[in-house]
């Protein structure tokens with residue numbers, strides 16, 4: 001009997017997480033995708049929309065706010081009870097805009113969501129990942145997290161400020177390196193995966209509409225790169241900071 005692959009995608013109700021959930025569920029009848037969403041209402045709508053596309057694999061919904069320790073504990077318990085294992089963790093949930101009113105608050109909220117929470121969730125899931133014979137962790141980062149790129153005057157994105165976001169993704173990159181190095185003891189691999197330039201609501205609806213008008217996709221291309229990693233087609237890039245279409249970012 002072919003074993004199921006249990007996959008958790010955080011921030012699965014929208015954008016890249018939504019398209020990734022579909023691509024992974026559609027790729028194989030042995031794939032089960034757990035859609036981690038902080039809003040059950042948004043998550044239920046996303047699940048219904050994806051099930052209507054009739055993927056070959058299966059999907060389910062899990063309430064998960066990655067910044068809330070109680071939510072993490074409940075989510076881990078639920079995965080333990082329902083599946084007893086986790087094969088792939090995709091730390092996709094992230095923010096580009098914050099609700100904080102002050103500069104310090106906005107920096108802390110961004111780093112807390114985009115980096116600290118991804119590491120804390122991953123550590124909480126270790127007992128489940130250790131049960132897999134091929135555990136994989138994909139951290140959805142950004143080229144804006146590249147320190148080398150920020151200092152390269154020839155780069156297109158060199159001039160973009162976004163200090164809080166850049167710092168959060170640089171921290172996520174370091175978390176990825178730590179995960180990859182530390183978890184090799186039980187056979188896990190980690191990737192820092194840049195999904196490219198995508199038309200989503202990450203920095204507001206107006207920006208999504210602007211990107212759509214430029215012909216930018218809504219996450220399908222990013223999902224394809226994640227699927228390649230899940231399938232083992234990019235194992236030579238494990239432990240690296242990779243681009244969606246192949247190739248690498250400098251750390």
Ligand SMILES: NC(=O)c1ccc[n+]([C@@H]2O[C@H](COP(=O)([O-])OP(=O)(O)OC[C@H]3O[C@@H](n4cnc5c(N)ncnc54)[C@H](OP(=O)(O)O)[C@@H]3O)[C@@H](O)[C@H]2O)c1
Pocket residue numbers: 010011012013014015016017036037038039042064065066067091092093094095096113140141142143194195196197198199200201202203219
């Ligand atoms: N779009 C791009 O061009 C781009 C480029 C590079 C990297 N990225 C990265 O790609 C990832 C996905 O972003 P996206 O572009 O798809 O944006 P998006 O459409 O805004 O999706 C972000 C997702 O994360 C969820 N989320 C935010 N905070 C959360 C929390 N505390 N707990 C659980 N879920 C939370 C959101 O849930 P709600 O709907 O409830 O808010 C949403 O589902 C992010 O890590 C982002 O930094 C995006």
